[in-house]
Amino acid sequence: MTLLLAPLPEKGIGLPHDASLHGWRIDALINETSVYVGLLFVIMVAWVVLACLRHGPRHEARFDHGTSTRSIAVGLCIAGAIFFVVDGPLFVNSLILARDVFGNFAKVEADPKSVRIEITAHQWAWVARYAGPDGKFNTPDDIVTFNDVVVPEGTPILFQLVSTDVIHSFNIPNMRAKIDAVPGMVNRVWFEAKETGEFDIACAQHCGLNHYKMKATLTVLPRPDWEKWAAEASANSARDYDPDDREAHWGWDWSEHARI
Numbered sequence: 001m002t003l004l005l006a007p008l009p010e011k012g013i014g015l016p017h018d019a020s021l022h023g024w025r026i027d028a029l030i031n032e033t034s035v036y037v038g039l040l041f042v043i044m045v046a047w048v049v050l051a052c053l054r055h056g057p058r059h060e061a062r063f064d065h066g067t068s069t070r071s072i073a074v075g076l077c078i079a080g081a082i083f084f085v086v087d088g089p090l091f092v093n094s095l096i097l098a099r100d101v102f103g104n105f106a107k108v109e110a111d112p113k114s115v116r117i118e119i120t121a122h123q124w125a126w127v128a129r130y131a132g133p134d135g136k137f138n139t140p141d142d143i144v145t146f147n148d149v150v151v152p153e154g155t156p157i158l159f160q161l162v163s164t165d166v167i168h169s170f171n172i173p174n175m176r177a178k179i180d181a182v183p184g185m186v187n188r189v190w191f192e193a194k195e196t197g198e199f200d201i202a203c204a205q206h207c208g209l210n211h212y213k214m215k216a217t218l219t220v221l222p223r224p225d226w227e228k229w230a231a232e233a234s235a236n237s238a239r240d241y242d243p244d245d246r247e248a249h250w251g252w253d254w255s256e257h258a259r260i
Helices: 023-054 069-102 105-110 223-240
Strands: 115-122 125-130 143-146 148-152 156-163 168-172 177-181 187-192 197-203 215-221
Touching: 023 069, 105 156, 105 187, 115 148, 115 168, 115 177, 125 148, 125 223, 143 148, 143 223, 148 223, 156 168, 156 177, 177 187, 215 223
Parallel strands: 115 156, 148 215
Antiparallel strands: 115 125, 125 143, 156 187, 168 177, 168 197, 197 215
């Protein structure tokens, strides 16, 4: 078993390595946005340079409050053009992506290969819980890990997250997955890893004095290796289970209708 521990070459400018099946979709939106921003920047710089050249010291100043019909029409046309050319397509593409891929939890839930993981965030750590062979959460055979999430390659991984104190943000940059963990709410996110390796999990929301300590590791294993790990971890949990340790029984009944 070989783990990819060193940074890998990237395809995008300033983007972390994409190790997820659908990460390229997020990158495409980012790249599209960057192109539009760059284009608008060039246009505005050219406009400013033209204004400087045309309206030099010899140009007689004319004061205009911009309330004329012509000024309003020009402003509306420019704003409309930017919206329909830039913001409109980005908005529509984002909605389609959320509906058909990242927000299509019904399809992920229906996949028999999917792995479900409950995450509880607290100052300042991530605790993960997997259902054991019985398929139920908060039972003796659950797998519970601390700042360590292990998942199989080529399998949809579905998370439900809660927070015990403040707002945290569960962020796995290499999987292009990020969702807030909010007190009193169960949020969810999913991804599918396309390669094995070790990747960082971080908190992307400032959550207190030791926010910088909220770092965990995501380990992606080949499916057979992960199943071996899960069986051993579940057996260990069953042996260590203490019915009187109420603080360890923080799991909840999995809900297919958790909030996004």
